[in-house]
Amino acid sequence: MARKKKYNETEVVEKAMHLFWKNGYETTSMQMLEKEMGINKFSIYASFGNKQGLFLESIKHYKAQINNIFKKLEESNNGILDIKNFFYDSVSSNFNDDNIKGCLVTNTYNEFSDSDDPIIKEQMITFMDKLKSLFVEKLSMDTSKSEETILKQANFLLLAKHGLAAAARVNSKEEIEDYIEMIFKSL
């Protein structure tokens, strides 16, 4: 019927994701996105509506990308050890690529902690809730633990993961690894 797009939408979303990941939502301008994605502003708006639409699509893409880490956590059966491996897996991308800073979801959670964008906020909460219930499930494998202990430890792990993502933005690999080891010494 008409002309065909010269770009692949998932490809340009991935490039946008990396930019948001590195700089955060507000700091990333449409101008930067244009350059990084290699397409015109018009095309961005045609494909994703607006900046927020592109951002939400980037987060979706991010979640899909780290889904294999989650799957590994879900499918294994070694209790706390699985969580520890999950922590290591979560930061591994930070050491392979200098352009990556922490966890995109956690970064966004921090950036919008006092904002009131309901759509973005909901994305964050569901992510965190899923993580927490996974921790509870893993910890429950140790039948000697009381329900109260499990909830406390799950909370601890969630905050520790939150802190890990923050630390991964500025600290070295060695510091991060020492940190993870220490976290699991107390459990």
Add this chain to the structure above:
Amino acid sequence: MARKKKYNETEVVEKAMHLFWKNGYETTSMQMLEKEMGINKFSIYASFGNKQGLFLESIKHYKAQINNIFKKLEESNNGILDIKNFFYDSVSSNFNDDNIKGCLVTNTYNEFSDSDDPIIKEQMITFMDKLKSLFVEKLSMDTSKSEETILKQANFLLLAKHGLAAAARVNSKEEIEDYIEMIFKSL
């Protein structure tokens, strides 16, 4: 010789500090600062040069304000327990005032982690270095610990403090307190 200022500089800096604390540097606009400080843009520029000057003055004010927490940590002699109390003291302001989000220095550290503003960055590094050496000093009071263990634990505590400041932005008092207790279980 001439007219006198109608405002007190330290008073307006304190108000600016709270705004930066809550929103971060970039998100806080001169317009918001005008309103919060109760003075005109012209007066802000006359007193502090520019936005960055006002921000640096806000950080100075922040450091002076939490200096008593540092002093308490320095002057006491109960080793690790002092550090634990320091952690509690560090987040206490978050529970008294809803307008406060985490630690201003840590927030700034995160916001500018990949920026290259040398002045602001140096402010952050000196703060973190001071904290680390204080941790080392406290941990060294336990003579049974090897130097390697001390350095590892100091690193852990620094990252934990970093994570705590991040968590204090979004988590509840109970979650924070559980987190602190868990941190010190492993030491």
Add this chain to the structure above:
DNA sequence: ATTATTTCTAAACAATCGTTTAGTTTTGGG
């Protein structure tokens, strides 16, 4: 080949950013 439809280029949009400037008001010293 023509036509309808969609993509693209490029310019412009209003709003806001940090900053500056011109002009008025206040005030203390001669």
Add this chain to the structure above:
DNA sequence: CCCAAAACTAAACGATTGTTTAGAAATAAT
């Protein structure tokens, strides 16, 4: 009293933000 110096008000600055629009280029179906 008067004048000079500083502090105020308020408007404007150029640059950049996210978003929209007008028109040219391209393509599939008739």
